[in-house]
Amino acid sequence: MKPAYPPSVVQPSRSSLLVWMLLCLIVALALVLLIVQPALAQKKLTTAEAKEHFEETATVCGEVVTTRYAASTKGQPTFLNLDKPYPNQVFTVVIWGSNRSKFGKPEDDYKGRRICVSGKITAYAGLPEIVVDEPKQIKIDAEK
Numbered sequence: 001m002k003p004a005y006p007p008s009v010v011q012p013s014r015s016s017l018l019v020w021m022l023l024c025l026i027v028a029l030a031l032v033l034l035i036v037q038p039a040l041a042q043k044k045l046t047t048a049e050a051k052e053h054f055e056e057t058a059t060v061c062g063e064v065v066t067t068r069y070a071a072s073t074k075g076q077p078t079f080l081n082l083d084k085p086y087p088n089q090v091f092t093v094v095i096w097g098s099n100r101s102k103f104g105k106p107e108d109d110y111k112g113r114r115i116c117v118s119g120k121i122t123a124y125a126g127l128p129e130i131v132v133d134e135p136k137q138i139k140i141d142a143e144k
Helices: 014-041
Strands: 043-046 057-069 078-082 091-095 114-120 122-124 127-132 138-140
Touching: 057 091, 114 127
Parallel strands: 043 057, 091 127
Antiparallel strands: 057 078, 057 114, 078 091, 114 138, 122 127
16 A cells, blocks of 8 residues: 655655665765875875876975075075985975975975975976975975
8 A cells, every 4th residue: 555645745756766866876976086085196105206106196205315495596496305416306395485484494494304295296307396385295204
């Protein structure tokens, strides 16, 4: 015996219910991917491995061996070169002058320290770099 509903209540068909359930499942999976994907994308790379990951978001770790604050250069960049000194650097962290005040004196604070930097790996003159905007993108690395 079917339950009696008032005439104003329209009973959805099974196919429309299945469509709605499928749509809800797809939305839920998309939300999970949006939440989980950044964590999965944060690959931890060495400076030598970074050149194989242009245009990817990752974390690159190495020792800051040379630094330079180019105060008189356009954009006033600060360069942190990891693992090999300039001009033979294998990876560079760039902090533009517009963000420098957030970092204190990065050329002094990070020199000689092992750091991990997170962000999008881009190429400048064929060499990998990450441009950082926020101090939270740079972490002192306890691992050696």
